[in-house]
Amino acid sequence: MNEYRILIVDDEEDLCEILKFNLENEDYLVDTANSAEEALKMDLTVYDLLLLDVMMGEISGFKMANMLKKDKKTAGIPIIFITAKDTENDTVTGFNLGADDYISKPFSLREVIARVKAVLRRTSVEKQDKAPEKLVYQTLVLDIPQKKVSIDDQEVSLTKKEFEILFLLLENKGRVFSREDILNRIWSDEVYVLDRTIDVNITRLRKKIGEYGKCIVTRLGYGYCFESR
Template identity: 60%
Template sequence: MTQESKRILIVDDEEDLCEILQFNLESEGYETEVAFSAEEALLKDIKSFDLLLLDVMMGKMSGFKLIDTIRKELKVEVPVIFLTAKSTENDLLTGFNLGADDYISKPYSLKELIARVKVVLRRNTSAIDSEEKSVIKVENMVLNLDKKDLTIIDDRIELTRKEFEILKLFFENRNKVFSRDEILLKIWGDDVIVSDRTVDVNITRLRKKIKHYGEYLKNRPGLGYYFEV
Protein backbone atom coordinates (compact mmCIF):
# COMPACT_ATOMS: atom_id res chain seq x y z
CA MET A 1 0.00 0.00 0.00
CA THR A 2 1.48 3.37 -0.98
CA GLN A 3 1.57 6.41 1.24
CA GLU A 4 -0.89 8.17 -1.08
CA SER A 5 -3.53 5.52 -0.40
CA LYS A 6 -3.27 5.72 3.39
CA ARG A 7 -6.47 7.01 4.97
CA ILE A 8 -6.43 8.90 8.27
CA LEU A 9 -9.43 9.81 10.43
CA ILE A 10 -8.97 12.88 12.64
CA VAL A 11 -11.31 12.95 15.64
CA ASP A 12 -11.22 16.21 17.63
CA ASP A 13 -13.82 18.74 18.73
CA GLU A 14 -11.51 21.68 17.91
CA GLU A 15 -12.47 22.53 14.35
CA ASP A 16 -9.53 24.89 13.74
CA LEU A 17 -7.06 22.21 14.83
CA CYS A 18 -8.74 19.61 12.60
CA GLU A 19 -8.46 21.97 9.63
CA ILE A 20 -4.72 22.50 10.26
CA LEU A 21 -4.09 18.78 10.69
CA GLN A 22 -6.10 17.92 7.60
CA PHE A 23 -4.23 20.48 5.45
CA ASN A 24 -0.78 19.32 6.58
CA LEU A 25 -1.51 15.60 6.29
CA GLU A 26 -3.02 15.98 2.84
CA SER A 27 0.06 18.00 1.84
CA GLU A 28 2.04 14.84 2.70
CA GLY A 29 -0.11 12.77 0.36
CA TYR A 30 -2.54 11.20 2.85
CA GLU A 31 -6.31 11.00 2.47
CA THR A 32 -8.11 12.41 5.51
CA GLU A 33 -11.56 12.64 7.00
CA VAL A 34 -12.66 14.56 10.09
CA ALA A 35 -15.13 13.80 12.87
CA PHE A 36 -15.83 16.44 15.52
CA SER A 37 -16.95 13.92 18.16
CA ALA A 38 -16.50 10.28 19.06
CA GLU A 39 -20.13 9.66 18.25
CA GLU A 40 -19.65 11.09 14.74
CA ALA A 41 -16.56 8.94 14.27
CA LEU A 42 -18.56 5.77 15.04
CA LEU A 43 -20.88 6.56 12.13
CA LYS A 44 -17.95 6.13 9.75
CA ASP A 45 -16.51 2.90 8.37
CA ILE A 46 -13.65 2.66 10.89
CA LYS A 47 -12.02 -0.36 9.27
CA SER A 48 -11.53 1.63 6.05
CA PHE A 49 -8.95 3.85 7.78
CA ASP A 50 -5.25 3.08 8.20
CA LEU A 51 -4.82 5.36 11.24
CA LEU A 52 -6.93 7.28 13.77
CA LEU A 53 -5.77 10.55 15.37
CA LEU A 54 -7.90 10.91 18.50
CA ASP A 55 -8.36 13.68 21.03
CA VAL A 56 -9.06 12.37 24.54
CA MET A 57 -11.40 15.01 26.01
CA MET A 58 -14.47 15.31 23.79
CA GLY A 59 -18.13 15.87 24.64
CA LYS A 60 -20.03 12.89 26.04
CA MET A 61 -17.70 10.16 24.79
CA SER A 62 -13.96 10.46 25.36
CA GLY A 63 -11.24 9.28 23.00
CA PHE A 64 -10.44 6.54 25.51
CA LYS A 65 -14.03 5.30 25.40
CA LEU A 66 -14.06 5.55 21.61
CA ILE A 67 -11.01 3.32 21.12
CA ASP A 68 -12.34 0.87 23.73
CA THR A 69 -15.58 0.66 21.74
CA ILE A 70 -13.72 0.22 18.45
CA ARG A 71 -11.56 -2.57 19.85
CA LYS A 72 -14.17 -4.48 21.89
CA GLU A 73 -17.46 -3.93 20.04
CA LEU A 74 -16.44 -3.26 16.44
CA LYS A 75 -13.46 -5.68 16.67
CA VAL A 76 -11.30 -3.33 14.57
CA GLU A 77 -7.53 -3.18 15.23
CA VAL A 78 -6.78 0.08 13.41
CA PRO A 79 -3.63 1.93 14.66
CA VAL A 80 -4.31 4.90 16.97
CA ILE A 81 -2.37 8.00 18.00
CA PHE A 82 -3.83 10.03 20.86
CA LEU A 83 -3.44 13.83 20.61
CA THR A 84 -4.24 15.38 23.96
CA ALA A 85 -3.45 17.87 26.68
CA LYS A 86 -3.88 15.06 29.22
CA SER A 87 -0.29 13.96 29.71
CA THR A 88 -0.04 12.53 33.22
CA GLU A 89 1.53 9.11 33.70
CA ASN A 90 -1.91 7.60 34.38
CA ASP A 91 -3.26 9.08 31.14
CA LEU A 92 -0.35 7.64 29.18
CA LEU A 93 -0.81 4.22 30.75
CA THR A 94 -4.56 4.30 30.07
CA GLY A 95 -3.95 5.16 26.42
CA PHE A 96 -1.38 2.44 25.85
CA ASN A 97 -3.39 -0.14 27.79
CA LEU A 98 -6.28 0.53 25.41
CA GLY A 99 -4.01 -0.27 22.48
CA ALA A 100 -2.71 3.15 21.43
CA ASP A 101 0.32 3.09 19.12
CA ASP A 102 1.52 6.54 20.21
CA TYR A 103 0.56 9.39 22.51
CA ILE A 104 1.38 13.00 21.60
CA SER A 105 0.86 15.78 24.15
CA LYS A 106 -0.57 19.16 23.13
CA PRO A 107 0.88 21.54 22.12
CA TYR A 108 2.94 19.65 19.61
CA SER A 109 5.05 20.34 16.54
CA LEU A 110 3.37 19.49 13.24
CA LYS A 111 6.71 18.17 11.95
CA GLU A 112 6.94 15.84 14.95
CA LEU A 113 3.35 14.69 14.50
CA ILE A 114 3.84 13.90 10.80
CA ALA A 115 7.08 12.05 11.60
CA ARG A 116 5.27 9.92 14.19
CA VAL A 117 2.37 9.28 11.81
CA LYS A 118 4.85 7.95 9.25
CA VAL A 119 6.50 5.70 11.85
CA VAL A 120 3.19 4.18 13.02
CA LEU A 121 1.94 3.62 9.46
CA ARG A 122 5.24 2.08 8.36
CA ARG A 123 5.32 -0.20 11.41
CA ASN A 124 1.75 -1.34 10.82
CA THR A 125 2.36 -1.96 7.12
CA SER A 126 5.41 -4.09 7.96
CA ALA A 127 3.38 -6.09 10.50
CA ILE A 128 0.61 -6.70 7.95
CA ASP A 129 3.09 -7.75 5.27
CA SER A 130 4.77 -10.14 7.72
CA GLU A 131 1.45 -11.65 8.77
CA GLU A 132 0.31 -12.08 5.17
CA LYS A 133 3.51 -13.95 4.31
CA SER A 134 3.03 -16.37 7.21
CA VAL A 135 -0.56 -17.40 6.44
CA ILE A 136 -2.50 -18.77 3.49
CA LYS A 137 -6.18 -17.84 3.43
CA VAL A 138 -8.87 -19.64 1.50
CA GLU A 139 -12.32 -18.22 2.23
CA ASN A 140 -12.74 -18.70 6.01
CA MET A 141 -9.81 -21.09 6.31
CA VAL A 142 -6.47 -19.75 7.55
CA LEU A 143 -3.39 -21.96 7.37
CA ASN A 144 -0.67 -20.55 9.63
CA LEU A 145 2.74 -21.52 8.28
CA ASP A 146 4.58 -20.51 11.46
CA LYS A 147 2.29 -22.21 13.95
CA LYS A 148 1.61 -25.12 11.60
CA ASP A 149 -2.11 -25.04 12.31
CA LEU A 150 -5.44 -24.40 10.64
CA THR A 151 -8.34 -22.24 11.82
CA ILE A 152 -11.78 -22.13 10.30
CA ILE A 153 -13.42 -18.89 11.45
CA ASP A 154 -12.51 -19.10 15.18
CA ASP A 155 -12.24 -22.87 15.38
CA ARG A 156 -8.70 -24.29 15.58
CA ILE A 157 -8.37 -27.58 13.71
CA GLU A 158 -5.79 -30.12 14.87
CA LEU A 159 -3.78 -31.50 11.96
CA THR A 160 -0.99 -34.04 11.82
CA ARG A 161 2.26 -32.88 10.20
CA LYS A 162 1.49 -34.76 6.98
CA GLU A 163 -2.09 -33.47 6.86
CA PHE A 164 -0.76 -29.94 7.28
CA GLU A 165 1.77 -30.42 4.47
CA ILE A 166 -0.84 -31.90 2.13
CA LEU A 167 -3.25 -29.03 2.78
CA LYS A 168 -0.44 -26.51 2.27
CA LEU A 169 0.39 -28.15 -1.06
CA PHE A 170 -3.23 -27.87 -2.20
CA PHE A 171 -3.66 -24.30 -0.88
CA GLU A 172 -0.57 -23.15 -2.76
CA ASN A 173 -1.64 -24.96 -5.95
CA ARG A 174 -5.39 -24.52 -6.10
CA ASN A 175 -7.16 -26.31 -8.97
CA LYS A 176 -3.96 -28.19 -9.92
CA VAL A 177 -4.25 -31.97 -10.06
CA PHE A 178 -1.60 -34.03 -8.24
CA SER A 179 -1.28 -37.76 -8.79
CA ARG A 180 -0.83 -40.00 -5.76
CA ASP A 181 2.80 -40.54 -6.74
CA GLU A 182 3.40 -36.79 -6.92
CA ILE A 183 1.84 -36.27 -3.49
CA LEU A 184 3.90 -39.11 -2.03
CA LEU A 185 7.10 -37.63 -3.45
CA LYS A 186 6.37 -34.06 -2.33
CA ILE A 187 5.11 -34.95 1.17
CA TRP A 188 6.91 -38.17 2.12
CA GLY A 189 9.95 -37.88 -0.12
CA ASP A 190 11.62 -40.67 -2.03
CA ASP A 191 13.39 -42.16 0.96
CA VAL A 192 10.31 -43.58 2.66
CA ILE A 193 8.44 -46.59 1.38
CA VAL A 194 4.71 -45.98 1.69
CA SER A 195 1.81 -47.01 -0.51
CA ASP A 196 -0.48 -44.71 -2.44
CA ARG A 197 -3.21 -45.89 -0.09
CA THR A 198 -1.52 -43.67 2.51
CA VAL A 199 -2.48 -40.64 0.42
CA ASP A 200 -6.12 -41.76 0.28
CA VAL A 201 -6.26 -42.22 4.07
CA ASN A 202 -4.81 -38.75 4.74
CA ILE A 203 -7.13 -37.08 2.21
CA THR A 204 -10.14 -38.80 3.81
CA ARG A 205 -9.10 -37.56 7.27
CA LEU A 206 -8.53 -34.03 5.93
CA ARG A 207 -11.98 -33.94 4.33
CA LYS A 208 -13.58 -34.72 7.68
CA LYS A 209 -11.47 -32.21 9.61
CA ILE A 210 -12.11 -29.23 7.35
CA LYS A 211 -15.86 -29.69 7.65
CA HIS A 212 -17.96 -28.50 4.70
CA TYR A 213 -14.79 -27.40 2.92
CA GLY A 214 -14.04 -31.10 2.55
CA GLU A 215 -16.05 -31.06 -0.67
CA TYR A 216 -13.36 -28.77 -2.16
CA LEU A 217 -10.89 -31.66 -1.99
CA LYS A 218 -11.78 -33.53 -5.15
CA ASN A 219 -10.56 -36.67 -6.88
CA ARG A 220 -10.25 -36.91 -10.66
CA PRO A 221 -10.41 -40.64 -11.46
CA GLY A 222 -7.22 -41.94 -13.00
CA LEU A 223 -5.43 -38.61 -12.49
CA GLY A 224 -5.33 -37.68 -8.82
CA TYR A 225 -6.46 -35.11 -6.25
CA TYR A 226 -6.95 -31.35 -6.45
CA PHE A 227 -8.37 -28.51 -4.36
CA GLU A 228 -11.11 -26.77 -6.31
CA VAL A 229 -11.89 -23.15 -5.47
Protein backbone atom coordinates in the same frame (compact mmCIF):
# COMPACT_ATOMS: atom_id res chain seq x y z
CA MET B 1 1.06 8.64 -3.71
CA ASN B 2 0.51 7.20 -0.22
CA GLU B 3 -2.25 4.63 -0.03
CA TYR B 4 -2.85 5.16 3.67
CA ARG B 5 -6.17 6.52 4.89
CA ILE B 6 -6.32 8.45 8.17
CA LEU B 7 -9.25 9.60 10.29
CA ILE B 8 -8.82 12.57 12.66
CA VAL B 9 -11.33 12.68 15.53
CA ASP B 10 -11.22 15.94 17.48
CA ASP B 11 -13.88 18.42 18.64
CA GLU B 12 -11.64 21.36 17.64
CA GLU B 13 -12.67 21.91 14.02
CA ASP B 14 -9.77 24.29 13.28
CA LEU B 15 -7.25 21.76 14.55
CA CYS B 16 -8.85 19.03 12.43
CA GLU B 17 -8.53 21.17 9.33
CA ILE B 18 -4.89 22.08 10.07
CA LEU B 19 -3.94 18.44 10.59
CA LYS B 20 -5.93 17.38 7.52
CA PHE B 21 -4.23 20.00 5.33
CA ASN B 22 -0.72 19.07 6.46
CA LEU B 23 -1.26 15.30 6.24
CA GLU B 24 -2.80 15.65 2.79
CA ASN B 25 0.35 17.54 1.78
CA GLU B 26 2.15 14.30 2.64
CA ASP B 27 -0.23 12.54 0.22
CA TYR B 28 -2.31 10.75 2.86
CA LEU B 29 -6.06 10.35 2.37
CA VAL B 30 -7.59 12.16 5.33
CA ASP B 31 -11.11 12.43 6.77
CA THR B 32 -12.26 14.22 9.92
CA ALA B 33 -14.95 13.83 12.56
CA ASN B 34 -15.70 16.32 15.32
CA SER B 35 -16.89 13.82 17.92
CA ALA B 36 -16.57 10.17 18.78
CA GLU B 37 -20.30 9.82 18.15
CA GLU B 38 -19.85 11.09 14.57
CA ALA B 39 -16.82 8.85 14.00
CA LEU B 40 -18.59 5.73 15.28
CA LYS B 41 -21.27 6.15 12.59
CA MET B 42 -18.58 5.84 9.92
CA ASP B 43 -17.08 2.67 8.43
CA LEU B 44 -13.87 2.72 10.46
CA THR B 45 -12.55 -0.48 8.89
CA VAL B 46 -11.34 1.48 5.85
CA TYR B 47 -8.80 3.47 7.90
CA ASP B 48 -5.14 2.63 8.42
CA LEU B 49 -4.75 5.00 11.38
CA LEU B 50 -6.86 7.05 13.80
CA LEU B 51 -5.68 10.33 15.34
CA LEU B 52 -7.89 10.52 18.38
CA ASP B 53 -8.45 13.35 20.84
CA VAL B 54 -9.08 12.28 24.43
CA MET B 55 -11.32 15.03 25.84
CA MET B 56 -14.51 15.02 23.76
CA GLY B 57 -18.25 15.15 24.59
CA GLU B 58 -20.02 12.19 26.14
CA ILE B 59 -17.77 9.60 24.54
CA SER B 60 -14.13 10.39 25.29
CA GLY B 61 -11.23 9.28 23.13
CA PHE B 62 -10.31 6.68 25.76
CA LYS B 63 -13.85 5.30 25.75
CA MET B 64 -13.97 5.21 21.95
CA ALA B 65 -10.61 3.43 21.77
CA ASN B 66 -11.83 0.87 24.29
CA MET B 67 -14.92 0.24 22.16
CA LEU B 68 -12.84 -0.20 19.02
CA LYS B 69 -10.36 -2.59 20.63
CA LYS B 70 -13.22 -4.84 21.79
CA ASP B 71 -14.58 -5.17 18.25
CA LYS B 72 -12.72 -7.68 16.07
CA LYS B 73 -13.36 -5.60 12.94
CA THR B 74 -11.62 -2.51 14.35
CA ALA B 75 -9.27 -3.95 16.98
CA GLY B 76 -6.28 -3.84 14.67
CA ILE B 77 -6.57 -0.19 13.63
CA PRO B 78 -3.57 1.79 14.98
CA ILE B 79 -4.43 4.72 17.27
CA ILE B 80 -2.43 7.82 18.11
CA PHE B 81 -3.89 9.90 20.93
CA ILE B 82 -3.48 13.66 20.54
CA THR B 83 -4.47 15.43 23.74
CA ALA B 84 -3.86 18.08 26.36
CA LYS B 85 -4.16 15.36 29.04
CA ASP B 86 -0.47 14.68 29.44
CA THR B 87 -0.03 13.36 32.98
CA GLU B 88 1.78 10.07 33.48
CA ASN B 89 -1.51 8.36 34.40
CA ASP B 90 -3.17 9.60 31.22
CA THR B 91 -0.28 8.38 29.08
CA VAL B 92 -0.28 4.98 30.79
CA THR B 93 -4.06 4.73 30.33
CA GLY B 94 -3.66 5.47 26.62
CA PHE B 95 -1.04 2.80 26.10
CA ASN B 96 -2.96 0.28 28.22
CA LEU B 97 -5.89 0.78 25.84
CA GLY B 98 -3.66 -0.29 22.98
CA ALA B 99 -2.56 3.10 21.63
CA ASP B 100 0.42 3.07 19.29
CA ASP B 101 1.56 6.56 20.30
CA TYR B 102 0.58 9.50 22.49
CA ILE B 103 1.22 13.13 21.50
CA SER B 104 0.65 15.97 23.96
CA LYS B 105 -0.75 19.37 23.00
CA PRO B 106 0.67 21.80 22.06
CA PHE B 107 2.70 19.95 19.44
CA SER B 108 4.61 20.72 16.28
CA LEU B 109 3.12 19.56 12.99
CA ARG B 110 6.50 18.09 12.03
CA GLU B 111 6.37 15.91 15.13
CA VAL B 112 2.85 14.68 14.33
CA ILE B 113 3.81 13.84 10.74
CA ALA B 114 6.97 12.05 11.87
CA ARG B 115 5.04 9.96 14.40
CA VAL B 116 2.30 9.16 11.89
CA LYS B 117 4.92 7.93 9.44
CA ALA B 118 6.62 5.85 12.13
CA VAL B 119 3.38 4.15 13.24
CA LEU B 120 2.25 3.44 9.68
CA ARG B 121 5.67 2.08 8.77
CA ARG B 122 5.66 -0.25 11.75
CA THR B 123 2.07 -1.44 11.42
CA SER B 124 2.34 -1.98 7.66
CA VAL B 125 5.24 -4.37 8.26
CA GLU B 126 3.17 -6.20 10.89
CA LYS B 127 0.25 -6.49 8.44
CA GLN B 128 2.53 -7.95 5.77
CA ASP B 129 3.85 -10.50 8.26
CA LYS B 130 0.26 -11.51 9.02
CA ALA B 131 -1.06 -11.36 5.45
CA PRO B 132 -4.07 -13.68 5.15
CA GLU B 133 -4.05 -16.58 2.71
CA LYS B 134 -7.75 -16.13 2.03
CA LEU B 135 -10.16 -13.25 1.62
CA VAL B 136 -13.71 -14.18 2.56
CA TYR B 137 -16.98 -12.33 2.11
CA GLN B 138 -19.97 -14.48 3.07
CA THR B 139 -19.64 -17.52 0.73
CA LEU B 140 -17.26 -15.76 -1.69
CA VAL B 141 -13.69 -16.97 -1.05
CA LEU B 142 -10.45 -15.82 -2.66
CA ASP B 143 -7.61 -18.30 -2.16
CA ILE B 144 -4.64 -15.96 -2.54
CA PRO B 145 -1.72 -18.43 -2.85
CA GLN B 146 -3.61 -20.60 -5.35
CA LYS B 147 -5.21 -17.64 -7.15
CA LYS B 148 -8.63 -19.31 -7.06
CA VAL B 149 -12.11 -17.97 -6.40
CA SER B 150 -15.04 -20.02 -5.15
CA ILE B 151 -18.68 -19.36 -4.28
CA ASP B 152 -20.50 -21.88 -2.09
CA ASP B 153 -17.42 -24.14 -2.50
CA GLN B 154 -17.81 -24.08 -6.29
CA GLU B 155 -14.80 -22.74 -8.18
CA VAL B 156 -15.38 -19.70 -10.40
CA SER B 157 -13.14 -19.36 -13.45
CA LEU B 158 -11.61 -15.87 -13.59
CA THR B 159 -8.89 -14.43 -15.80
CA LYS B 160 -5.76 -13.07 -14.14
CA LYS B 161 -6.97 -9.47 -14.49
CA GLU B 162 -10.44 -10.31 -13.17
CA PHE B 163 -8.92 -12.03 -10.13
CA GLU B 164 -6.64 -9.06 -9.46
CA ILE B 165 -9.52 -6.57 -9.74
CA LEU B 166 -11.67 -8.61 -7.35
CA PHE B 167 -8.75 -9.02 -4.94
CA LEU B 168 -8.08 -5.25 -4.98
CA LEU B 169 -11.70 -4.27 -4.38
CA LEU B 170 -12.46 -6.93 -1.78
CA GLU B 171 -9.24 -6.36 0.17
CA ASN B 172 -10.12 -2.65 0.37
CA LYS B 173 -13.85 -3.08 0.90
CA GLY B 174 -15.68 0.26 0.96
CA ARG B 175 -12.87 2.19 -0.71
CA VAL B 176 -13.47 3.72 -4.15
CA PHE B 177 -10.80 3.15 -6.80
CA SER B 178 -10.73 5.34 -9.89
CA ARG B 179 -10.05 3.81 -13.29
CA GLU B 180 -6.60 5.40 -13.10
CA ASP B 181 -5.94 3.69 -9.75
CA ILE B 182 -6.94 0.31 -11.18
CA LEU B 183 -4.87 0.86 -14.33
CA ASN B 184 -1.78 1.78 -12.32
CA ARG B 185 -2.10 -1.24 -10.02
CA ILE B 186 -3.20 -3.98 -12.40
CA TRP B 187 -2.04 -2.87 -15.83
CA SER B 188 1.14 -1.16 -14.59
CA ASP B 189 3.39 -3.12 -16.96
CA GLU B 190 1.37 -2.35 -20.08
CA VAL B 191 2.07 0.74 -22.15
CA TYR B 192 -1.41 1.65 -23.41
CA VAL B 193 -4.71 0.50 -21.97
CA LEU B 194 -8.10 2.12 -22.55
CA ASP B 195 -10.42 3.00 -19.66
CA ARG B 196 -12.98 0.93 -21.53
CA THR B 197 -10.85 -2.16 -20.87
CA ILE B 198 -11.49 -1.77 -17.14
CA ASP B 199 -15.24 -1.38 -17.67
CA VAL B 200 -15.32 -4.55 -19.79
CA ASN B 201 -13.41 -6.54 -17.17
CA ILE B 202 -15.67 -5.26 -14.38
CA THR B 203 -18.78 -6.24 -16.38
CA ARG B 204 -17.45 -9.76 -16.96
CA LEU B 205 -16.40 -10.10 -13.34
CA ARG B 206 -19.84 -9.07 -12.08
CA LYS B 207 -21.50 -11.73 -14.25
CA LYS B 208 -19.09 -14.47 -13.17
CA ILE B 209 -19.56 -13.91 -9.43
CA GLY B 210 -23.36 -13.95 -9.64
CA GLU B 211 -25.18 -12.37 -6.69
CA TYR B 212 -21.92 -10.85 -5.46
CA GLY B 213 -21.66 -8.86 -8.67
CA LYS B 214 -24.08 -6.38 -7.06
CA CYS B 215 -21.43 -5.68 -4.42
CA ILE B 216 -19.14 -4.15 -7.07
CA VAL B 217 -20.65 -0.69 -7.16
CA THR B 218 -20.04 2.08 -9.69
CA ARG B 219 -19.56 5.53 -8.18
CA LEU B 220 -20.28 7.78 -11.16
CA GLY B 221 -17.42 10.18 -11.79
CA TYR B 222 -15.21 8.42 -9.22
CA GLY B 223 -14.76 4.73 -9.94
CA TYR B 224 -15.56 1.35 -8.40
CA CYS B 225 -15.78 -0.14 -4.93
CA PHE B 226 -16.87 -3.35 -3.20
CA GLU B 227 -19.72 -2.73 -0.76
CA SER B 228 -21.32 -5.06 1.75
CA ARG B 229 -24.90 -6.04 1.01
